[in-house]
Amino acid sequence: MTTLQALPATERSRRLNTEGLRLRTGPFVLRLHSDHGAIGDQLAMLYALAPVVEADAADLTTFTIHLHRPRGLRRWWRPQVRLRTDAATPFSPFPLDHALPLLEWGYNWCISTQAHHFLMLHAAVVEKDGCALIMPALPGSGKSTLCAALMLRGWRLLTDEFGLIRPNDPQLRLWPLPRPVALKNESIKVIRDFSADAVLGPTFPKTRKGDVAHLMPSTPSQRAWAQPAPARWVLFPRFRAGSDTRLEPLGRGWAFLKLSGNSFNYKLQGARGFRTVAELVKRCPAYALDYSDLDQAIAAIDAVHAQLSDACPGSDFA
Numbered sequence: 001m002t003t004l005q006a007l008p009a010t011e012r013s014r015r016l017n018t019e020g021l022r023l024r025t026g027p028f029v030l031r032l033h034s035d036h037g038a039i040g041d042q043l044a045m046l047y048a049l050a051p052v053v054e055a056d057a058a059d060l061t062t063f064t065i066h067l068h069r070p071r072g073l074r075r076w077w078r079p080q081v082r083l084r085t086d087a088a089t090p091f092s093p094f095p096l097d098h099a100l101p102l103l104e105w106g107y108n109w110c111i112s113t114q115a116h117h118f119l120m121l122h123a124a125v126v127e128k129d130g131c132a133l134i135m136p137a138l139p140g141s142g143k144s145t146l147c148a149a150l151m152l153r154g155w156r157l158l159t160d161e162f163g164l165i166r167p168n169d170p171q172l173r174l175w176p177l178p179r180p181v182a183l184k185n186e187s188i189k190v191i192r193d194f195s196a197d198a199v200l201g202p203t204f205p206k207t208r209k210g211d212v213a214h215l216m217p218s219t220p221s222q223r224a225w226a227q228p229a230p231a232r233w234v235l236f237p238r239f240r241a242g243s244d245t246r247l248e249p250l251g252r253g254w255a256f257l258k259l260s261g262n263s264f265n266y267k268l269q270g271a272r273g274f275r276t277v278a279e280l281v282k283r284c285p286a287y288a289l290d291y292s293d294l295d296q297a298i299a300a301i302d303a304v305h306a307q308l309s310d311a312c313p314g315s316d317f318a
Helices: 009-017 037-046 096-114 143-152 186-194 219-223 252-261 271-283 294-311
Strands: 021-025 028-034 063-068 080-085 119-128 131-136 156-159 162-165 173-175 181-184 204-207 210-215 229-239 246-250 286-291
Touching: 009 021, 009 028, 009 037, 028 037, 028 096, 037 096, 063 096, 080 096, 096 162, 096 204, 096 210, 119 143, 119 271, 131 143, 131 173, 131 294, 143 156, 143 181, 143 186, 143 229, 143 294, 156 162, 156 173, 156 219, 181 186, 186 210, 229 246, 229 252, 229 271, 229 294, 246 252, 246 294, 252 271, 252 286, 286 294
Parallel strands: 028 063, 131 229, 229 286
Antiparallel strands: 021 028, 063 080, 119 131, 119 156, 119 162, 162 173, 173 229, 181 210, 204 210, 246 286
């Protein structure tokens, strides 16, 4: 299967402007139409190993997104870009040079409002030794920064945004969605300084969430897009400037409340959602982490993982 990186730039541009460029990202196929030339190059860097789905393939398109410059004065004066899906126009126009953040937020919107065959946790998920660590957190908790750092230290990135579990799955597997990690404001420099292996796209200043840059998933993470991992433990991270690193067990009751509260569609899932979260809490020990130093946080996480890894099936991603 051809990857986006291997698709010639001329063919990539042709598809974006005609029948649409279809990309496989984990369990979803995105078809993108766009007349903004820069978006193809940015995607080719950040989604380098994403499989390109051909028109005659059996894979059905999950979401269709149109990303186009409006006609009229706004095409030339303070140019803008609009996002439209098959279902709605969920956002006001963005400045043209913010097309990539608009696409990423639009894709998030499509998943969160339509992919209800999954229980969707607002969580980062990483894997090591065949077992998944779920990190649910509210915005501003440092979840994305910690997730990025773990990936750069050898953990496999499944997702930074959506913990995807099929209700009634007896293995409680998390499904990969290896998309770029959205870093904001100070986190951009933190991760750039943290590892020379960090591949970051352009920084988009003054978006609705501040300055934003996207970190490319590691090569092993991208290649393992079809390999789910069973849940092994849950961690609720919280960044606190200047704090010592504290990782402490969390009771099942609190874990249930925090997990269900960090879900996009827990209420919509009804009894299935309740049973899935209850089973997660039953099987997976939960911890709370306060941190300010990434190296110390990763050392603490690795220590807990070492204690739990005997129950992990082993990983074969490479």
